[in-house]
Structure formats: structure tokens, C-alpha cells
Amino acid sequence: MSDIEFDKLKKSNEELAYIVKHAVSEIYILDFETLDYVFANDGALQNIGYTLDELLKLNVYDINKTLTRKHVESLRASCAINDSVSNISEHTRKDGTSYTVQASIQSIIYQEKKAYVLFDTDISKLKKVQKELREQKDILHHQAHHDALTGLPNRILFNDRLSQGIKKSKRHNEILALFFIDLDQFKQINDSLGHDTGDVVLKEASRRFSSKIREEDTLSRLGGDEFSVIAGGLKEASEASVLANKFIECMAEPIVVGAHTLYLTCSIGISFYPQDGQSAENLLKYADVAMYKAKDEGRNNYQTYSSKLTELMHEQVTMRTSLHKALKNDEFILNYQPQIDSMTDRIIGMEALIRWNHPELGRVSPAKFIPLAEETGFIVELDRWVMQEAMSKLSSWYEEGLNPGMLALNLAMKQIQKSDFLEFLKNTMKETNCLSEWIELEVTEGEIMKNPDESIATLKEINKLGITLAIDDFGTGYSSLSYLKKLPVNKLKIDQSFIKDTPDDEDDVAITKAVIALAKSLKMSVIAEGVETKAQKDFLILNECLQIQGYYYSPPVDAQKMRDMLIEQKEKEA
Template identity: 60%
Template sequence: MPVRIFWKDINGTYLGANKLFLEDAKLSSKDEIIGKNDFQMPWGETEAKLYRADDLEVMNSDISKINFEESQTNDKGETTVLLTSKIALKNANEDIIGVFGSYMDITKQRNTEDELREQKVILSHQAHHDALTGLPNRVLFNDRLEQAIEKAKRSNSKIALLFIDLDHFKEINDSLGHDVGDEILKTVTTRLNESKRDEDTLARLGGDEFTIILEDLHQVQDSSLIANKVLESLSKSMNVNDNVLYVSSSIGISIYPDDGVSTKDLLKFADSAMYKAKDEGRNNFQYYNSTLTELAFERVVMEASLRAALKNEEFIVYYQAQVNGDTDTIIGMEALVRWQHPTMGLVSPAKFIPLAESTGLIVELDRYVMKTAMTQISKWYEEGLNPGVLAMNLAVKQLQKEDCIEVFQELVKVTQCRPEWLALEVTEGKIMTHPEKAIVILQKISDLGIELSVDDFGTGYSSLAYLKRLPIDKLKIDQAFIRDLPDDEEDAGITKAVIALAKSLNLKVIAEGVETQVQRDFLVENGCENIQGYFYSKPIPSDEFENILRNGF
């Protein structure tokens, strides 16, 4: 490879160069270069400063720079890549008098390497992705599933694998041709991408078979939400080449680690469940574990009932007294929702609250409960009663809504409820998921004059640094620590510690789940006068609570 050679004095002035260097400098003889510096060369405006800095570094340190890459741009804007070496130029006395250098033009070599690298990326993508849809293919799917399994092992979490097969796709392909079939597969890909979460992996295994890997499942049945979205999305008509077509799907679901712990088993079992879905009449999903399928369908029915219940106002609000344990007088109440189902009767919150949270219906439910309870407490105050402060649960999803503050302001206005009559309870573990965001929104709520308390305190993972920054007024000791008081030493110690923490932070404290005289006495003696629990009253309808307000316990 041709080598350019040059040498300069200590001031950066050229003393000489070989013929190839002169050609690059657009000079015809050695005499022309003597006395010039890099600022007078074709690369003067673009690289001269850099070259001078390099020269000084070599001369000042007396450390050679060998085979380093640099670029050079000529006056036409064309860039070449150079492999350069520089050493200090010395006289007979070993004094540094300049710099001696050489370089080779390796532009073609680098361009070739870049092209090969680009080709490698393209070939790697082709080897791991489906050419028609651009989705991960079977090879990449297997790799992603293995990674998901390893991650789930470390975090002790669950994975769902959805195996999706299009119903009657072969008939469409055979009758209308592969071009129409390809367009359907592209449309299906778009709809599947819209149905899954961003973090889920969608792959095409081949033909009309697709898979979705769902990671970090909180509940196994959550996979049924995605499966239902897929079924609903794919069942809609498709307009392909002036043909209105309908393509449904059958979905099989396997769960890690419940059904299997290897990629091979999970795929095999999801495939098996998919055939079960086809046997059930197509356009449905089935779990490999038939019990899960029953639970999923129960969930679907329950969700539909929940939506209808909100529309039909089947929810009622119960109130549980909060009492000063010293004086046995009511200081407030907590509003608790109950579902009066027309056929199932009173449905436990444990059955529908988690479902409302996972479907997002909790926001609408929360707002309904708040409006009902705030209207009621305003009525009691208007009638001359003294119900105290109304405590209401505030879902984290409510906090995440952009109109959260406006909704509270509007509720206060329409119910004629004063902010000082209200307290909102937020669950410790859930606000600590995104504490910075929670602090901002909770501060705005606090600025409205509404009291804030942390519910279930002691069961989550609060950072005391964040707890100090949260604009809260009260801690609520979880009933898990109250249940075995005063006999359980550990629970007694935790309860005393929470009371002491509340006092040190100038916060009020209340204990929930108090059921016995000895529990009440222990709490009052240790500085927690505010009591909630069956010892005083279970949650009751508004008319029964009004009776207590008028006549006492």
C-alpha cells in the first residue's frame, strides 16, 4: 500500500515530503512545500488544528503515535481515512527539532469493511426475521423465549406464551391466491402489534402461526386480557384487493413455570392448547391447564358484569366508623364500596377490586364512590350531625389521570363538601412505584386542603427519605400487625415503632382491624388513640351509620 512521508520543524513548518505526499497536497515539487504549514494545505480549514495538536503531543511527550486512524477532508468536501504514524524528529544531540510522519490512505479498505459489516447486519436480520412481516422468526423467537425464562427464574415471575393460528387461512390462500394471503398476514401482524403490550415479543413461526411472549405477569389470568384483545381485533373485517374478508383465530396459552420450564415444552403445550381451542369451535382461547381456562372465562363474565354494574349503579357505599379510643366518640369514617349484584347478591370487594384495577375500571368506580360518599357527608353536616372526616381510598391509576385534580375540585363543588371534611388514603406499596410523580400530584391534592394518609403502612417498602417528602398527614397501621396484639412480640414492636415514627414526623396515626378490647387498650396506652375496626363497628350502610351518629354506639 503506497505510503506518504513528511517531516516538519518544531513550529509545524514542512521541511520535506515524498512524491505521494506532494500529490495529496496538490504540489509539483519538494521546493513548493518547504516553508508551508498545514493551514496552507488543501485540508487547512478542516484538519490543520487537529494535526498541529497531534504534532505538539508527540514532540512535548517524546512518545510516538503509531498506526492511529484519522480523517482528512479536501476542499471538495471529500473525506479520506488515513492510517498515520508520527515520531519526534531529533538532531545529533537528541534534541527534539520537529516531527517525522507517514500515512497510508485506507479509505477503500475501511469502506469495504463497512460494507461487509452492513451486509453482516442485513444477513443477521434476515436470518432472525420473517421476510414478509419483519417479525422475529422461529430462531429469534426461541432465543427470546429462553431469555424470558432465564429472567423469570431470577425474578420468580411468570410468563405466558400465546400460540395464535388463523382459522380457515388455507382456504383463503388457495381460493384467492398467495398475494391476498400475504396481505392478510401483513394486516394480522399490524393488528397483533396493536393488541400486545410494548414489552411483549410477537413472532411469526411460519405460515399462519404467530406467537406472543408475555413477561412479568402479575396474575396468570392477565394473559386472557391480551388473548381477548387479539380475538376481537382479528375478528374484524379486512379489505384486501376489493375483497372484504373475515379471519378469526384460535389461541392456545401455556404458562411458565406452571405448565413447563423449557422453550420446547412451553411451545408444545401452547400448540396443544391451540388445537383444543379449534375443537371448541375456533375463535376462542384455551389454556393448557383447563382450570385456568374456566377461571379466564369467569373473569371475562365478571368484567362484563362489572361494566354493567357501573352503568346500572349497582354499587353501594358502606361506612366504617373511626373512633377516638380515649373518649369512644366518632372522629370520622371510611367509605368502603360493596357490589349489590342482582343475582349473586353482595359481592366481596376481594373479588372485584383487583379486576377493576387490572382493567382500569377502578378510576370510574373510585369516582362513583367518592361522589356518593361526599354527597352523603355533606347531607349529614347540613342536618346538624357531626360525622367527622370522610376517608376514601384513592387508586394509583386515579393519580395517573391528567384530570385528577380537576375532578376533585369539581366533586367538592357539586357535592358542596368542604375539603377539611375529606381524607384520601393511598396504599404505601403502590405510591412507592413512582414516588417522584406521586409527590407532585399528592402535593396538589394537599394544597386543596384535603387530608392525606398512607394506608396499610408497614406492609410495603417505603423509603423513609420519600416518606418525609410526601405531603401526608396520617399513617394507618395495617391490620396484619394488629391481629395478634398484644401477645405477638414482633407485631407489638412494629406497632410501637410506627406510632413513634408518626409522632417524630408530626403525623397522626390510626390503627385498622381492631377487634378486641385488649387490642384497643394496647394501642391507646402506646399513643394511638384513633381506632377503626369491628370492636366499634363493622362497615354498615348509610342509614345504619346515621343511626349511630344520632344515638351513639
């Protein structure tokens, strides 16, 4: 080699050494046998925190705390076969902090000795970003499959768990129970106390339900105040009854939210795989149907599905879709049940009662379609039709010279809440020539107590028109006497459930006597409904309840029959 060529090579090596020394990447050279550090560039020293003199006194095991002898032997073997070997490891700095490196390892000749050169890249930030992305992915996955308020599985995860539960039950020949749980009257809490209070109630309810299920069961919030429980692995369907009772019992304790002590109940529907359905869709539908049956049975109970319930639900759907058409098609009619002065057996008034002649279902009981009308809000339109028809008929009887007395009309709470109701009432009386002293509006005790302050204000305005006000079904709504004395009420109507077993049932006798005494002390008149026997009539007369309504005198009759009864009474008195 000529001197010129040697000088060029020397200069090239010096430049290479400079580049290596000052490169940003970490470059280490280790003794082949001892794995002591024999070289480190500035980038490596800056990141590791040692000076070169300090590092040259250390071994690779001092920096890489996680490295094992077995791992080193594996890397040696790989380097002997391959030109380069990659490895991810943790390095510990002089100050004790650690960071992750991606290392490329090669065997070389350094200063005429075998050595390893390590090209290390700090990937800590990359690892951190990857970790954050994984965590964010987990959060998004959780949010997509869980309810934000309660943290319970949502409908998406519920559907997946139910499908898996059905498959498992099929493999093991086991019973799966699906519970559909709805909190009773929850909407009233949201409406009266606000959604913040409602949210606290939902979280507490979910906590209570969670405490009653097994680890393998799934509790989900399907939306609103609706919850569902998937309980697989059952040997007998009766096991579901035990769990349903636990859910009902756990809601018996009041829920305290701030200054409010709230009492809630729940209605539960249960369907079973495989006896009720083979698909998740059908099981959920059937559990929902059973839950509505529990609502119809008075709430705070559970019902299991049967095919008969599907027929009932179909009937309800048919009625729901037919309600609005019924008025236009003249399917509704009015019946009238006489109200009697028991001392003279004279008709002193009547209650107007709506009936529905459905073209497919036949005569539909008000107990079936009135709740649907209230639920859909159609009750307002229905109430107004009844008022117009009944007032018109009453006026025509008075014009004939008959004496029908007082007309009692049921008044829905939704009607009272309508801002135009008073105007409608005045216009209807004017259009039908019906005098206010002929009209009695009946409001149920339970409906009044849902919003007593608002009810009092509206009822006072109605009373100013000269219309009599009565509380229907008195004794069933747990009313507050402090509110009762504020209401502009003229009459109490004793519910037929208390009359039914009088005078044989001591409790009913005591309640009936108490209501009569209360009415007298508040200077109200009192009437008993549901009177069917002479013994009931005699008991009421003895206790000074002289106004009676019930089958003992007459069932509800159509307008023509009612007119005939009024004519007959007039002729007797002539």
C-alpha cells in the same frame, strides 16, 4: 473423393477446430487409457490457469483432486453403455483455487486413438447462488419460528412442539407438563426505564430459564414477558414442581442493567397432559389460568391447574364484562366503617367502602373486583363515583346537624395520574357542598412508591386544598423514609396484618410500636385498622394510638345504619 470435395472437408475441419479452440466453454480431450490431457481449448486453459504445454504434462487426477479410481471405473462403464455421461466435480486451478464444473463426457476417436472428450461448464456461481438461497431460506425459516429478541422458539414453533409432545406422551404413556411463566411487574420496568432496559431483562430471563431445562425440553417466548416450557417424558407430576422451583430460584438474583439493579420475580402456572387436557389449546389455556392464580396468591410462586380454577376464571371474566354496566345499573353501593376515638368511644370519622351486588354472582368481594377495575382502568370511573356519592352523603349528614367527622376515601394511583383530577376534586366538593376539612384521601404505600416523585407533586397540590392525606396499609410497601418525610402526609394507617396478632406476636408488637413512634416523630396522627378485640384496643391505647377502626366497634354498615349511629351519638351528647 474429388479434390474439390476434399478441400471443402479440410476447410470445414479447420473451421470446426477453430471453433473448438476458441469456444468459451471448457473442452478437454483425455487419453482413453492413461487419462492424460492431450488437448484443451482456449476457454479451458484460461479458466484452469495452465498453458497448453503445462497441461499436456498432467493427468486428470492432478486437476480433479476429488476423483477416485473407483469413480473413474464407474464413469468408464457408463460411457461404454451411453453416448454421453454427466458428472459434477471440483477442478483445481494452477493457483490452488477450486471451482465446480458440470461435465459431459463422451468417448471419441482422436488422432486415430480412442479418447474422452469433456465439455465442462463452470457452475461455481450457480452453486454460490443456490447456497445463498438455501441460507436465506434457512434464515427466513428461523425468523418465522423464533423470537427475534431472545432467539427462543416463538408461538408458531411452540404450538408445533406442544402437538408433537402430546403425541409422544400418548405413545409412551408419559406425563407432559406445560409451564406458563410471566415476569411479575415487568411493565413497570418498560414504563420507567425504557424498552431497551426491558429487552436486556427479557434476554437475561430467557438465559436463566434456559439453563434450568433439560435438553429435550422446549422453552419458548410467547410474547411480551410471557414464556412457556414444554417438559415431556415425566413419570410423576411432582417432577414439575422441582423444575418450577428452579425457575423461581433462578430469578432471585438481581439483574444489573447499567446503573440499575433490578429485582424480579415470576409467577408460574402448570397444566398436565393427560390429566388436565388432551389438546394443546386446552393445556395452554389451563396453564394460563393457573398462572393468574399464582398472581392472585401474591406472585413469586407456582400453581397447578384444577377445574375449580376454571370456575374462578369464568367468574373473573363475568365480572370484567359486567363492571362497566354495573354503574349504569346501580349495582354498587357504599358502606361506611366508623373510625373511633378509643378514649371516648366517639365516632370521629368513617371510611367509605364500595360494595357490589352482582345480579348473578351476588355480593362480590372488593378483593375480587377492585384488582380487575385497576387492571382495566375502570378504577378511575369507580373512584369518582365513590367520591361523589360519599361526599354528597356526608354533606347531607352535616346539614341534618349530625357530626360524622372526617370522611376517608381511597384514592387509586391511576386517579392521581389523571391531568383533570384536581379539577374534578374541586368541582365535586363544590357540587356536593363538601368542605375540604371534612375529607381525608388515603393512598397506599406501595402505590406511592411506584412513582414517588410524581406522587409527591400531585399530593402537595391536593394538600393545598386543605384535604387531609393518609398513607393506607402502612408498613407493607417497603417505602423509603427519605421519600416519606417529603410527602405532604398527615396520617399513617397501620395495616391490619400487624394488628391481627397483637399483643401476642412479638414481631407485630415491635412493628406497630415502631410505626406509632415514627408517626409521632414526624408529627403525624396514626390510626389502626382491623381492631377486633379488647386486648388489641388496650395495647394500642397503652402505646398512644388512640384512633381505631375495626369490628371491635363496628363492621362496615350501609348509609342508613351509619346515620342511625350518628343520631344515637348526638342524642347521647345532648
